[in-house]
């Protein structure tokens with residue numbers, strides 16, 4: 297079989313209000329798809345139970361975060377619910393150049409910043425909850441967050457949802473299986489975009505020369 301045509305990686309950016317199932321969908325996509333890896337953000341928020349440093353986030357204090365920010369280490373950063381969150385530049389640039397895709401779980405501010413900094417590499421998807429009740433229930437189930445945090449996140453949800461129409465794709469998460477399939481379809485199509493296929497020109501030249 298012929299080797300696949302070389303391509304530049306893409307940045308698949310998922311946003312949603314907390315509790316809409318984005319984290320589950322992101323891990324599903326990584327299980328189902330080869331060649332896509334998660335961008336692990338830096339954050340100053342407290343580690344939740346079950347979270348692992350270096351896997352879910354790089355947990356850092358405010359001093360470390362601001363010094364990284366000041367030396368330009370972040371592709372984008374934002375304050376969400378009083379905590380700092382940021383995406384480091386270097387691992388993303390390396391992955392894209394090597395034809396690997398990177399998955400991002402960032403809020404609307406992060407999506408907007410990434411779109412501005414790398415418009416040709418970024419594909420954005422907004423995940424909507426199927427209903428307000430569903431969202432509230434999922435936030436309450438996340439027992440490790442205190443009630444006042446759940447309440448703030450519900451309010452935050454409405455602010456986040458306002459930005460739905462800035463995204464390339466919108467998936468209403470009625471069913472995890474269906475939403476996971478939708479994400480795989482988006483990824484499959486976006487991987488085939490002509491502009492990303494850096495090896496296409498040489499391939500076509502070879503094809504034409506042989507005709």
Ligand code: 5GP
Nearest residue numbers: 314337374376381382383401402403405406
């Ligand atoms: P959580 O604290 O629940 O893990 O995340 C809170 C919010 O911060 C989520 O909307 C998540 O998408 C967003 N977030 C996580 N990492 C980053 C990042 O690196 N940059 C930005 N802008 N938002 C992030």
